[in-house]
Amino acid sequence: MHKIRFCWRYLAGAAVLGLVSAAGPAVAQTAPAETDLTVLWTERIPFQYTGEDGKARGLLVDIGRKVLGKAGLSYTEVMLPANRVIMEITRNETPACAIGWYMSPERAAIAQFSKPVYKDLPLRGVFRAVVDVPPQVSAATALTGMNMRILLKQGFAYGPHLDALIAKAPAERLQRVTGEVPNLLKMIAADRADVVLLAQEEIDFYSKTDPNFARNFKVQAFKDSPEADRRFIMCSKRVSADTMNKLNAAIAATINVR
Structure with a gap:
């Protein structure tokens, strides 16, 4: 059975729900084990945002937790600004994934992507x-x-x-x-x-x-708008092939995005 340890960090500003270090960014009281996955969220209502209870809420959050639960993965949730999510994925220091990101050539060069998890409206x-x-x-x-x-x-x-x-x-x-x-x-x-x-x-x-x-x-609306883009789980290359396979199997079993 998977577990969730909440470790909210806001590196832009001092608003933190967790343990704050005066010398730098907020950190968790207990660091995740190496086998755990760090799931990175960013504030973007209504897709993902911090609810009144201090926990992540939103359309993509619900999808992400459904997939992670089906995959049976242990993970820690961290809230970061969007540019810091890209930095964390690029650094590739820990197994980390961000749910519901677009794929681009630049991102494909620094990350690995799951099967699609959501298709946007235009x-x-x-x-x-x-x-x-x-x-x-x-x-x-x-x-x-x-x-x-x-x-x-x-x-x-x-x-x-x-x-x-x-x-x-x-x-x-x-x-x-x-x-x-x-x-x-x-x-x-x-x-x-x-x-x-x-x-x-x-x-x-x-x-x-x-x-x-x-x-x-x-x-x-734009008359030349193409079909809406699909969103994926974007993971650092430190995430193992086994974990990616579990994510893709869970997506195939729970979500139908073409």
């Missing part, structure tokens, strides 16, 4: 309400042909199609920040950028919880 553009956006605009036009100030989340991949368009956009029009979605939306509303790319799941959540959403923002 990404949309969330524009300032006063921005004039054609109703049938393409992502190519919006991101490279309209002189938009584009707000991006640091360390995130947006899928091959959008990533390629972002790479073509003038560098001075791009802003990459580490804030979470509420902060990104505040930046758009404050006229610090014109558009941010969000998943439909995120838009559904914030449009219901923010009473000013409809007044401040305009949501636009």
